[in-house]
Amino acid sequence: MNASKLAAAHEPDAEKAFFVADLSQVYKQHMRWKACLPEIQPFYAVKCNPDPYVIRLLAALGAGFDCASNGEISQVLNVGGIDPSRIIFANPCKALSFVRNAAKKGVDTMTFDNADELYKIARGHPRAKVVVRILTDDSKSLCAFGIKFGAPLVTVPGLLAKARELNLDVVGVSFHVGSGCYDPTVYTDAIRRARAVFNMGKEAGYTFKLLDVGGGFEDRLFEQAAAVLTEAIDLYFPDRREIKVIAEPGRFYVSKAFRLAAHIIARRAPLIDPAAAAHCQEQVAEPNSDQPKVMYYINDGVYGAFNCILFDHQIVHPYVLSMKGSFHIASSEPQHVSSVWGPTCDSIDCVCPKTTLPSALQVGDWLGFDNMGAYTSCAASQFNGFEVSNVIYTAGGIGAGEIRSVLAAFADDGHGL
Numbered sequence: 001m002n003a004s005k006l007a008a009a010h011e012p013d014a015e016k017a018f019f020v021a022d023l024s025q026v027y028k029q030h031m032r033w034k035a036c037l038p039e040i041q042p043f044y045a046v047k048c049n050p051d052p053y054v055i056r057l058l059a060a061l062g063a064g065f066d067c068a069s070n071g072e073i074s075q076v077l078n079v080g081g082i083d084p085s086r087i088i089f090a091n092p093c094k095a096l097s098f099v100r101n102a103a104k105k106g107v108d109t110m111t112f113d114n115a116d117e118l119y120k121i122a123r124g125h126p127r128a129k130v131v132v133r134i135l136t137d138d139s140k141s142l143c144a145f146g147i148k149f150g151a152p153l154v155t156v157p158g159l160l161a162k163a164r165e166l167n168l169d170v171v172g173v174s175f176h177v178g179s180g181c182y183d184p185t186v187y188t189d190a191i192r193r194a195r196a197v198f199n200m201g202k203e204a205g206y207t208f209k210l211l212d213v214g215g216g217f218e219d220r221l222f223e224q225a226a227a228v229l230t231e232a233i234d235l236y237f238p239d240r241r242e243i244k245v246i247a248e249p250g251r252f253y254v255s256k257a258f259r260l261a262a263h264i265i266a267r268r269a270p271l272i273d274p275a276a277a278a279h280c281q282e283q284v285a286e287p288n289s290d291q292p293k294v295m296y297y298i299n300d301g302v303y304g305a306f307n308c309i310l311f312d313h314q315i316v317h318p319y320v321l322s323m324k325g326s327f328h329i330a331s332s333e334p335q336h337v338s339s340v341w342g343p344t345c346d347s348i349d350c351v352c353p354k355t356t357l358p359s360a361l362q363v364g365d366w367l368g369f370d371n372m373g374a375y376t377s378c379a380a381s382q383f384n385g386f387e388v389s390n391v392i393y394t395a396g397g398i399g400a401g402e403i404r405s406v407l408a409a410f411a412d413d414g415h416g417l
Ligand SMILES: *Cc1c(COP(=O)(O)O)cnc(C)c1O
Pocket: 045, 047, 048, 066, 090, 091, 176, 178, 179, 180, 181, 214, 215, 216, 217, 248, 249, 250, 251, 252
């Protein structure tokens, strides 16, 4: 509302699109995690949304972190008070200099899925605790990783023999069922494979003590995924006294926590001109009525936060946030079929090819988008000179008190100052 007023008062940039991050959602997801998977320690996948307040809150809540680069490792360690043992370097294909940097920073746990990686780790961080990332069925997910990462099981004995020869300490197994997993039953097969690899480890003379079940957790299917996982772990790893189980959730923690507000900066609608219509019969002929009649242009697009449409295969659903300065939109408002576009000069910059929006919607009104926390602003570019949208934070209603006390206790311990 404030943004609308400032925009009306010609405040420069007042109409800029912005995120609202509700940290209580992150907190709630953590509580859900602890309730459903009490035995599995989450290592938040930083790449999903490296927001500093999210990282700080999760650090204060005791989560670990899955980092994939020097930059992510620095970002986590720079918070202060996070022991490097709370980081897993979960990128199976790292530059040698990154391996050396991890050694210097005390980040010892790292994944591999090929022999070259073992040679690099032996050179750059011989004391590392290495984890073999195995291939699992990722066909039931939005973003499959199997074409790029994961050792097929038949290759694992050879890799373990090579690790022995190089004197490396292999401590466990990891996998990733694919990001945005929509069929949680795949976890059963993944855990079965992990069990097989634990047995291969035994044969190679290792006693594995780490089982990393990766990410892929969807908000909507979380309880179901947790039940499948728990059952599979009980079945294949009945004795867990010497085994630590961790996971690398990303999307699950942040997707719902961020919403985006975008301003309608332009509109293309047919001119309603009876004189012209009389001249040109073709124009009056009722056009295909389910085709978008009005195009709205907003100030964030697929080169910005909505890169999730291209890279993360998302479909977004705009809703009216405010119209003519009011948050109240009557359900009886007449609607028409519309399309929504980003601000750049590229025609690929389409946010929503077809949706219904109120006919009275105009330049200056605001659209809202939910579930914009995962794989959005972290991959946004400034193509065409459009800045990445800012974030406004709230601790939300429920849980606000807990969040404040968790963060205050973290700061009192001398962390993150
Ligand atoms: C991206 C990624 C994750 C996070 O996946 P989500 O589906 O967001 O939970 C976890 N681990 C690794 C190795 C990843 O590459």
